[in-house]
Amino acid sequence: MEFTTIRLDQITWDLQERINPDLENLRKSIESFGLIDPLIVEGPNEEDKYYLIHGYRRYLVLKQLKKKDFLISVRVIGKPTSKLERETKRFHIQNTSKKIIGAEEQFLIEQIQKEGNYTDEDIVQLLNPKKNRIKRMKKSRSIDEKLRREVAKARGSQHALEVIYSLDISEKERNRLFRYLLNRTLTGDHADALWRVHNHELFSDLNDYQKSEVINQTLRQAKFTKQEAELIVIAELMKENPNLYKRYAPSWINYVCQVLEEYTQFIHPDLKNYSNEFQTKRLRSSLGKLNHLLSWTWKRGYEEEASEIRTNNKYDYETENTEKGYRFRRHKY
Incomplete structure (x- = not known):
């Protein structure tokens, strides 16, 4: 030297x-x-x-x-020396200097393995790569190298790419997720969440539309955002005294509307056939509390005696015209 x-x-x-x-x-x-x-x-x-x-x-x-x-x-x-020996020297130098990204390391290992016609066991002895590198390589070999390089150039997650191409989804949905990955709006955290959802025994029962909806919901919930952190703090304050935090009220109400609208999509009329007595009581109690807390959204006050329509049953119903038809509240005496 x-x-x-x-x-x-x-x-x-x-x-x-x-x-x-x-x-x-x-x-x-x-x-x-x-x-x-x-x-x-x-x-x-x-x-x-x-x-x-x-x-x-x-x-x-x-x-x-x-x-x-x-x-x-x-x-x-x-x-x-030979090109193969130079590749091997370069790998050892860069692997200890930590100056290359994981994808570059993997491509370099694959190049050495291909030129030297080495087995995975040979590579472990020759290069001593990180413990999980060979295992990860086995998963990614089925993916076109051009796609892997495209993701690496965009600084996307190779792990996320492997997950995308392991999911039982349509090609249209896969291409959509791939675009998210290139835009870096889909990360390794999102990929882990998608994989957990995909592994559920009922995922295969979903049709393509349902899978897309599940994926959208998973992507929204997979990563804790700054806005979600803010909503957690605001939630506690709004429960106590919203008057002290008026400027946050509009955004909080929008969030409440969004959550309630999402919950309505979860409820199918046939659920009543499978709800036991205890669950039915809990749902009724929650609905009653919600009606009471949001009574101000109605044109007539919740407590007005004139609005009560008494029947022989234990409940009364009050209806109100809306742009989309009728809505009603159920009151318990």
């Missing part, structure tokens, strides 16, 4: 390129301070060329700066 000075155009790169090199800050640094850390190379070959092993981003910046005749410091780690 020795240090020497060579021209930039004496260096050649024949290995796998980086997916997201992020050169802007590095370029500013090299323009201001020059090349601080030497590139790692092996060579020279019979044409007096050196193969770059480590320092690809610095190499790209120097090329962008058109420094072909620029003399740079390099560390020569040996005579030229």
